[in-house]
Amino acid sequence: MKENKIPVGAIGLGRLGYLHAVNLSTKINSIKLVAVAEPYDTVREKFSSEFNVKAYKDYHDLINNPEIKAVVITTPTSTHVEIAKEAINAGKYVFTEKPTSDTLAGAKELYEFVEKKDAFLQVGFMMRFYPGHVGAKQNILNGKIGKPVYFQSCGRDSGVPKLEFVKKSGGIIFDMMIHDLDLARWYLQSEPIKVYAQGGVLMHDYLKGIDLDEAIVIVEFEDDKMANLEVSRNCKYGYDARHEIIGDKGAVRVGPQRDRPYSLFTTFSNKDQHFEYGKEGELCDSRKIDELCSNAMLQWQSSYIAEFEYFAEHIMKDIKPELTAYDSFMAIKICEAAYRSIKEGKPIYLK
């Protein structure tokens, strides 16, 4: 049994890392979590005794463990480049959380390193694995909405983060909207050329001068495509993430409702296919159909599992993931341009 499973080590047991480690330990059949690394004693010891895995205080010891074939990195963003490069040098398959770096230069350094080493590195843009997005993308690839030309999203969080988190998060666009920016590139299959953004603090005075609680970003893409994205921490009714892709023959909408992870709208001339509810996705457990999740990590739990299943499958087949360090670099590039646009009050050209 053990021999058929990929031996994985997880680095970082914080807010998301702990959940990742639990998922790796209990939910992914083809993975065996053999070790964790976390400097914080209480958390490390708790996880180690509950899940019966080796636990290192220093992540170098985990990377140097020859038994471990793949590494999952869920440490603070500023540490990703260093840890990922070290794991690659040790010959490991690597999954690292988004963003790959807290700077554009760091993200460039990592994707160039991955390319030079011909390494395997998957980035944690888990929204691509949400059943609604999987279904929407498949419909687009099947030509159901024609050529996708416009992407619209909102990502509204209910939680009010602590100041210490906000200070090291890189800001709301970098921390939250980066997922939507990745989806925009993925759906439109096009690269950004111009970014215009506005942002403000609408409800949380303590964020003034430190971060925004509301931002709107408009991106012009090559091939006459556009995206319009909103991100917010002002959502008092739950965690509300919605995405819509318009094509020249229809549209597909991915919303938070669990009974229909996506809705497909096609042209009026084709009455039979005018409207179709997506069938993929987990049904709501205890929530009522139109109730939202209270936070992002609940909303994306099935996606976190799916991204690790994809990770394991690609390791087994030794095929590189489609979701790469370059995708993270490009998303960070748009984030940086958005912040510059807000500061300078003008559009920023990327090419």
Ligand SMILES: NC(=O)c1ccc[n+]([C@@H]2O[C@H](COP(=O)([O-])OP(=O)(O)OC[C@H]3O[C@@H](n4cnc5c(N)ncnc54)[C@H](O)[C@@H]3O)[C@@H](O)[C@H]2O)c1
């Ligand atoms: N994809 C998503 O939905 C999502 C959601 C939340 C966070 N994230 C990303 O995950 C990463 C972690 O975020 P978080 O909110 O869990 O942060 P966190 O601060 O709660 O946790 C980070 C953990 O890493 C540990 N750590 C720090 N340095 C370490 C080192 N050198 N070796 C081992 N462990 C170390 C810390 O002690 C802490 O327990 C960030 O990059 C963040 O952007 C992604």
